[in-house]
Amino acid sequence: MRVLVLNGPNLNLLGTREPDVYGDTTLEGLESLIEGWGADLGIETRFIQSNHEGEVVEAIHEADGVDGLIINPGALTHTSRAIGDAISSVGVPAVEVHISNIRQREPWRADSLVAPSCVRTIFGRGVGGYQDALRHLQNRAATPFETISYGPHRDNVGDLRRPDGKESGLLVFIHGGLWRQEYERDSTETLAVDLTGRGYSTWNLEYRRGREGGWPGSAHDVVSAIDFIIREMPGVPIAMIGHSAGGHLGIWASARREDDVRLLVGLAPITDLAALAKSGALGSGDAQRLLDCGAPATVDPVAGKTLLVHGEDDEIVPVSHSTRLSTATRVEVVPGMSHFPMLDPNREHWLPIVAELGKALV
Numbered sequence: 001m002r003v004l005v006l007n008g009p010n011l012n013l014l015g016t017r018e019p020d021v022y023g024d025t026t027l028e029g030l031e032s033l034i035e036g037w038g039a040d041l042g043i044e045t046r047f048i049q050s051n052h053e054g055e056v057v058e059a060i061h062e063a064d065g066v067d068g069l070i071i072n073p074g075a076l077t078h079t080s081r082a083i084g085d086a087i088s089s090v091g092v093p094a095v096e097v098h099i100s101n102i103r104q105r106e107p108w109r110a111d112s113l114v115a116p117s118c119v120r121t122i123f124g125r126g127v128g129g130y131q132d133a134l135r136h137l138q139n140r141a142a143t144p145f146e147t148i149s150y151g152p153h154r155d156n157v158g159d160l161r162r163p164d165g166k167e168s169g170l171l172v173f174i175h176g177g178l179w180r181q182e183y184e185r186d187s188t189e190t191l192a193v194d195l196t197g198r199g200y201s202t203w204n205l206e207y208r209r210g211r212e213g214g215w216p217g218s219a220h221d222v223v224s225a226i227d228f229i230i231r232e233m234p235g236v237p238i239a240m241i242g243h244s245a246g247g248h249l250g251i252w253a254s255a256r257r258e259d260d261v262r263l264l265v266g267l268a269p270i271t272d273l274a275a276l277a278k279s280g281a282l283g284s285g286d287a288q289r290l291l292d293c294g295a296p297a298t299v300d301p302v303a304g305k306t307l308l309v310h311g312e313d314d315e316i317v318p319v320s321h322s323t324r325l326s327t328a329t330r331v332e333v334v335p336g337m338s339h340f341p342m343l344d345p346n347r348e349h350w351l352p353i354v355a356e357l358g359k360a361l362v
């Protein structure tokens with residue numbers, strides 16, 4: 001796979017000013033990071049940076065032969081119809097990336113004129129957003145999928161992937177990211193693609209987050225998405241997989257649909273909002289926000305229908321979120337594992353999980 005990475009105006013200044021907004025990685029440093037991330041995924045990357053709208057447009061025209069485009073149009077994001085038109089005209093899947101959280105800055109930055117021409121917009125994840133964009137382009141190309149609405153809000157959607165041939169069951173994925181707007185369902189996509197390749201349908205959910213989510217908003221969306229897919233695919237056995245904050249939502253939602261969900265797999269799930277809020281660690285403000293909306297202090301899984309898998313060295317969600325439940329629930333602690341490798345189907349925890357799903361969905 002070949003991907004062109006296009007950075008627009010002022011991004012040549014990265015790492016020199018405003019490090020509180022854009023971090024301290026220089027453009028050169030960023031490009032070499034992206035090159036390495038690409039190489040790890042087997043993606044060949046090429047780079048262009050320009051401060052001129054016309055040059056950005058022409059670079060897009062010349063991208064006709066590549067398999068994907070990653071574009072951070074800088075401030076042209078908010079003014080340029082020409083860049084959006086150029087992306088639409090070449091018909092190459094483009095992921096828009098913003099280093100900062102454009103929805104939490106000056107109101108004029110929240111709008112992107114380029115977004116409607118792109119397959120995905122990633123924002124507010126720092127330079128790591130470019131790595132996520134590479135992975136998303138690869139996963140989109142791996143298996144065809146359909147994005148389906150299950151409710152009225154723009155985030156009430158999910159990606160449905162169907163296997164070739166016989167379908168062994170359906171897996172509902174709930175991504176993590178501290179219930180924040182900037183973290184979306186691309187994080188669970190690699191696992192969904194893997195399981196679709198093993199003969200399962202996968203329903204990788206989006207749900208309302210941040211100010212638009214809250215409690216019970218985000219959790220209600222997950223239950224609505226389960227109800228929707230049961231209506232669409234009656235009789236297909238269902239299991240769920242939730243990571244991190246998505247594990248929290250999954251535990252809550254699976255308990256509400258106990259008769260329909262055969263197994264909930266929590267990957268490094270958050271289960272104790274009160275402890276997280278008190279800890280002062282990353283996510284404590286997010287947990288407090290949910291508690292302030294009336295979320296329960298802890299979520300407790302359905303005994304016998306839950307498997308929690310947690311890295312012993314999880315630096316984001318301490319393993320105690322799972323081990324506190326180990327008397328009533330099956331908990332597997334993975335030695336030496338941290339938080340994000342849980343999302344990698346090439347790691348050692350994954351095949352045992354696949355085996356458990358197989359047993360639950362016979």
Ligand code: CA2
Nearest residue numbers: 010013014017018074075098099100109
């Ligand atoms: O967050 C992003 O990546 C942006 O696309 C960056 C653009 C900004 O206009 C968009 O609203 C959001 C600006 C890049 C300016 O880059 C600088 C980098 C270092 C120091 C000063 C500016």
